[in-house]
Amino acid sequence: MPRAEYEAALARKEAGTPLPHDLVTLSHAASRGIIGFPSITKTNDEQPSKMADCKLKHPIRTRCMVKWDDSDSTWYPGRVTGYKIFASGKGAVAKANVSVKYDDGEHMWHEIDQTEIKHAARSKTLVVDGERAQPLTSVEEEEDSLHKMSEENEMAGVIACISEYHGELLASVIQAAEHMDDELRAELIDRVKADAQSDMFTVGAHDIVLPMMDVETGELTQVMAAVVSTGTEAVTISPNEATRWHLPKTHKEYLQSPHRAQWRTGMELKMEKYEAVPTWTLVDIKTVPRGTRIYRLKWAYGMKNVPDSVNLKFAPRLCLVGTGMDPTIFPSYADVGRKITLNIVGAILSAFMEYFTAHQADTSDAFQNTVVDGSDGEKPGPTLYSYQAPDFETKGENNATLVCKHRTAFQGRIDSPRVYGAKVRPMLKSAGFHPLMYDPESFIYHEGPTKGTCTTLDEIVKKLQTVEPNSPGHPPHGYALMVRHVDDKVMIVTDPKITEYMVGHVRNTYACTYTGWKKVLGWDAVIDRDERTVAFECPSVLEAAKNRFLRDTSIITPRHS
Secondary structure, eight states: OOHHHHHHHHHHHHTTOOOOHHHHHHHHHHHHTSSOOTTOOOBOTTHHHHHHHHHHHSOTTOEEEEEETTSTTOOEEEEEEEEEEEOSSTTOOBEEEEEEEETTSOEEEEEGGGEEEEEOOOOOOEEETTEEEEESOOHHHHHHHHHHOOTTTHHHHHHHTOOSSHHHHHHHHHHHGGGSOHHHHHHHHHHHHHHHTOTTOOTTOEEEOSOEEOTTTOBEEEOOOEEEEOSSOEEEOOSOSGGGSOOOSSHHHHHHOTTHHHHHHHHHHHHHHHHHTTOEEEEEGGGSOTTOOEEOEEEEOOEEEOTTSSOEEEOOEEEEOOTTOOTTTSOOOOOOOOHHHHHHHHHHHHHTTTTOEEEEEEETTTTTTOBOSSTTSSOOOOOOEEOOOTTOOOBOGGGOBEEEEEOBOOTTOTTHHHHHHHHHHHHHHHTTOEEOSSOTTEEEEEESTTTTSOOOHHHHHHHHTTSOOOOTTSOOSEEEEEEEETTEEEEEESSHHHHHHHHHHHTTTSOEEEESSSEETTEEEEEETTTTEEEEEOHHHHHHHHHHHSTTOOOOOOSOO
């Protein structure tokens, strides 16, 4: 609207003349400071410094208590949403103002000179979906972090500390995007609007905003805080937990996922690995023998921990839907290490903690790299066909339908653990790991002066402390115990070189890495070297059991114990 028309509308309003709704709204906006008078330069030199001081004490997004001249000495809780210097009317002096959104939904501007503001008390710890959640950072912590922010990452800070509902998320994004490029700002606002209207985000749900990932590995290199709507407060949730991300269960959910772009990148990376093997060859469906079953493939979506890092990575994988596979053609039985052996390993570690280090090795391509078509010189297994991966279908010459003729023990085949075990056992033996008599999937490694003797374990580990290292290229001196469960190898070693030696043998065929004990066969492994204890815990299972069996039970927590 031209300025002359605006001033005329304002004058008509002041004279009592009825105005159309849009002009009334516009004049109200001017009186409340939502729009200002750019041509007015009349201001008080103290106003910028007053606004700067108030902004330093009460940064945008922080909780506050506000009392103004006509508020009957009552303090009202709210959240600071902005600062601006403007005049409240024609000819008026421009004053520094603070914008506050109150807990009752009102959004008002106040002159800083006529308003008292103090820090709000920190809210209590909240519970979201049955688990304790950390509230937004305190005012002091937030002030420190805001001082460290640059203009480039201020946008991330606004979203990270966003308050109650998706409507506020949209408002804050628009406010933070004022200095962004027009095209980028429009794209961001459209995305947030779509997220706010999505059925996937209900009260109690969470969303992680603006994730950045390494397109070479799928690893998350930067994540913003999660936004959780509890109906009363907003809390920040650590995004470095797999359960915090939207994990699609079906292809339809993947297409609607807020992290679809990241999942797609992870799928492309995985397809490149399959094609590098190659895991299959594409053949015309007409060449498949009549009566042969063609299985389907589906994507399974999961987040994995990055070794030696707190970061996660998008790790989708293809699975063959092996429902109804004939076990007489594809024998499915496969040995795994016994649980009692794992308990023995834990007991030995706690008893000889000063001598042993705990490691676990994982083979990420155990099934996709286990060749079964005889191309490795061994007896070929039964041929298996499947349709192509969803979203990655291609056509042959003359638009022919192509299917996958599998070369490897692909994940989902009922016989893949057995076939992989038959391949990896000789590799472990060549690395000096020999199976135990009572548990063929648990192994012992012993190299040194006491090898082949009846020496006790206490004497063995003490003797190994003084033995000279073995020459390069030979098995390292030491002692180790290992339990194998499919592609996971849980072990304790007297020398990390033993683990590296074993992993080196497996790496001739598979991508094998090792870390310390974190998740051991689905259990959280907790090693306390001060107390000399080893514990296997599964808090998620206990929480699920509590929710299932104690759902209608009253739980009383005594004040005094």
